[in-house]
Amino acid sequence: MSQDELLALPTTISVDTAARxxxxxxxxxxxxxxxxxxxxxxxxxxxxxxxxxxxxxxxLGIEPS
Incomplete structure (x- = not known):
């Protein structure tokens, strides 16, 4: 999963998505x-x-810019 994809995620996500x-x-x-x-x-x-x-x-060390 790319940094851009992670930044575009909603407030909460499924365990499956987080695991990926x-x-x-x-x-x-x-x-x-x-x-x-x-x-x-x-x-x-x-x-x-x-x-x-x-x-x-x-x-993951990813913060919005």
Missing amino acids: AMGLGRTRAYQLARRGEFPCKVIRIGASYRVVTVDLRRL
Whole structure:
């Protein structure tokens, strides 16, 4: 995923999208999210998980210019 793509993401994204940006596999990403060990803030809404995009960008060292 390019820096421009990361900067264009909405406020929250799926665990799948965040995993792809970090180079993690889908299964591993969901395991970490379920255990509360995902490296970014994860919000659980019902049965779905959403990753806070600003935390993902910070983790990857990508800040808007």
